[in-house]
Amino acid sequence: MNGWKNVITGFLAVSLCVSGCSKTETGSTGTTQPASNKPIIGVSVLTLNNPFFKDMADAMIAEGEKKGFQVVALSGDLDPAKQKDQVKNFITQKMAAIVLTPCDSKSIGTSISDANAAGVPVFTADVACTADGVKVVNHCATDNLEGGRVAGRAMVELLKGRGKVAIIDHPTVESGQMREAGFLEVVSASPGIEVVAKLGAEGAREKAYAVAQDLVQSHPDLDAIFAINDPTALGALAALEKAGKADQIKIIGFDGQPEARLAIKAGKLYATVMQHPKEIGSKSIDNIAKYLSGEQVAAKELLTPVIYKQSDAAADADLK
C-alpha cells in the first residue's frame, strides 16, 4: 500500500508544479499565451538578460499587436543547442514566421534549413546567419561595421591620436566581430594608438567586471577601453571604479542602453555607439507583415548608428 502513497506524493508534487506554472500571463520576459486565432510569430533572441534584446523583443510584441500578429519571444540563453530546440518547436507549431538572433551565426544554419523545408519564413534581427545554403528573407540590424568605425573615430579623437587601448570583445557572434573589425580599421590607421589587449567577456556584465579588473593589473598605464556592448562597458566601469582608475581610463561602449546613457550623462562613461533595438524589433515585424501580404522585402536592412557623448546625454529627453 505504501507504494501508492509514494507515487501519489510524487505525482502530486509534479502535477502541482506543472499545472500551477504552465499558464502564464503576458510576463516581463515577454511571452504571451496564444489566445486567439491570430497568426503567431516565434522569436528566439540571443539572451533576454541583456536589455538590448529585451527592448527589441518588447518592440516586436508591441508591433505584432498592431499588425495583427501574436509574438512569442523566447531567450536562447547563449546556447546554440537550446535555440535549435526552440526553432524545432516553432516549426512543429507551424508559426507564420520565425525571427532569430542567432546564438551562433554558423550553427543556426541547420535550424534555418529545417524551417525552410517546412515552409516557415525566417527573419534575422541584430545578428546575421553566416551559414551557406539557407534562405533568410530579411536581416535587420545595426550596421555594426560602421558602428565599430564610429567608435574608432571617437577613440582617436578622445586620445588625440596617442595612447594604449584594450578591447573587451565577444568574438563568437557576428555583430561583435564586425564592431571589433570596424574599430580596429580606424584605430590602426593612427600609429600613435596601440591596442595592448583583446579579451573576451561574452558581452556579459559580470564577466567584463572580472576581465577589466585583470586589465588594470596587467596594463596599469592603460588609457581607454573599447567595450563591444554596454553591459560590457558597465561591467568594466564597475571594475575601474573599484580600482580607483575610473578617471584615468576612459570607456567607449556600444548599444545606447538607458543605464549606459545615464552613466555618460554623469561623466562615468566617455561615449557609446547608439543603436536602436526598438527600431530593429519593430522593423523586423513590419517586414514580416509586408512579406506575408505579398510585398517584396529587401534582403538586408542596416541602420546606421551614431556616437552618443555627454553633450548628447545632456540633450536627451528620455533621461529627464
Next chain:
Amino acid sequence: MRKFLSRSLNEYGMLLVLLLLCAYYACVTIKPSATDGPAGGESCAKLALSEMPAMHSAAIVVGTAADAIGFANAAKARLTAAGVGSIRVMQGGPPEVRQQLSQSIAASSAPDAILTTTQDAAWVERIQANLPAISRTLLVIPKVRRWPVFLTVQNLLNIGDQIAVIAVVAVGMTMVILTGGIDLSVGSLAALSAVAVSLMIRDWAGGVHAGTMAMLGCSLLAMAICGLVGVVSGSLITLFRVPPFIVTLAVMQIASGQANEWSKQQSIHDIPASFTWLGKGASLLGLPNTLVLMVLLYVLAHVLLSRMRLGRYIYAVGGNSEAARLSGVNVNWVILIVYFISGLSAGLGGLILTSELQTGSATYGVGLELFAIAAVVLGGTSLSGGEGNVIGTLIGAFIIAVLHNGMDLTDVNDARQRTVLGLVILGGVLADQLKRRPWSLPSWLVSRNVADSETKRSPAEKTLIEEKTI
C-alpha cells in the same frame, strides 16, 4: 495482487509520472491542427466543391513547405475530376504568389475560389485583402480537426531528438554515479569533442569535401580523446584518492579551456552536409538516427549492467567498495573503466551536437552535466552509489524532455521553466527518498498497518540488494 501492484508502482513510479505528464500536455495542447499534404488537398477540394458546386475556375495557392506540392496535386486532381475548367497552381513565398495571382487576374479573370493549406492560410488572407479583384473570392482551407500538438508524430520525434544528447551523456553518468562517483566534466568534454571533430575534419579530412570514412575516423578519434580524458580523471581519483567531484571539476575547466583554445573561440563550420546524417538523418523506418542510437546505447548499457560481470562489479564498488575489494574485485580498474565510459559517452554527445548543428563550437554543452545528473537522479539512481539502473535514467531523461517540450508548446517563459524543472527534480528525488526510507515518514503520515507491512518487507529488500552486490 495488491503486493504486486504496490511493488511495480515502486519500481515504475517515475514511469507513471512520465505518462501522466504526457497525458497532461496532450490535454492542454489541443489545438486545431493542420491537415496539409495530399489528404488535406483532397478534403480541401471536396469542401470547395460542396460550397460552390458550379465552380468554373480555381486557384490552388501553396507555400514552400515540403508537403505543399502534394496538397496542390491532390486538390488539382480532385477538382479536375469534378469538371472544373481552369485550375491554376501557384507555389512560392508570399511575394511570388502575389505576383502570380495578379498576373493571372490581369491575363484572364479572378478565380471563383482559392484553395490553400492551413499553414499558408494566414498570409493568403493578407494577400487577398491587398488585391481588390479577389478580396471577396471564396477562400477554402481544409477542415481542421482538433488534435494535441504534443501528440503529433513530429513533436514526439522532436522530444526524442531533443533529449538525445542528455540521454547519451547520462548513460556514462549513471555508471559513474553507480560507483558512488560523479563526473562534472561531461559538458566540457562534449564541447571538446565537438571542437576536436570539426577541427580534424576541417584540417585533416578535407573540410567540406571530406569522405565518409575520414569523417568516421575523425569522430572515433574525438571520442577517443574524451575517453582518454576520462581515464585521466579516473586515474587521478584512484591513484591519489582525490574526491571525484574535485577532479572532474578541474577537468571540466581544463577541457572547456582547451576547447576554447583549439577553436580560437570561433565556431568551426567547414563540415560536409553529409555529417548531419547522425543528428538530422532518419535511416531506419523514418526514426531519427539519434533516437535509434540512444535506444541501442541504453540496451547495451542495460545488458552490461545487469548481465555482465563488469556490471555486477560496478554495483559492488558503489554498494561497498571495501567489501568489493575484499571479495576480489579490482576496484581501481572498475572506477577507471566507468570514467572512461563516461568520457566516451560525453564525446558521443558532442558528436551528436556537432552533427545536429553542422558546426563545432566551444560554447556547446554548458550545463549539460547538470541535466545528465538530474536525469540519473530522477531515474532513481542513488547518488551514494550501488542502487539504480539505466532504464530509470532513460525515463528521467524523458521526464526532463517532455517537461521542456510541453512548456515550450504552452509558452511558459524561460525563467519559469527553470523553476519548474528544479521543482520537478526536487519532487522526484523526494518521492524516491520516501520510497527508499519509508520509516523516515513522519508518524502521523504512516498508518499503523502500512508501517507494519513495511517492516515485514524490508528484510526481503535487503536480501535483494545483497544479491545484487555479490
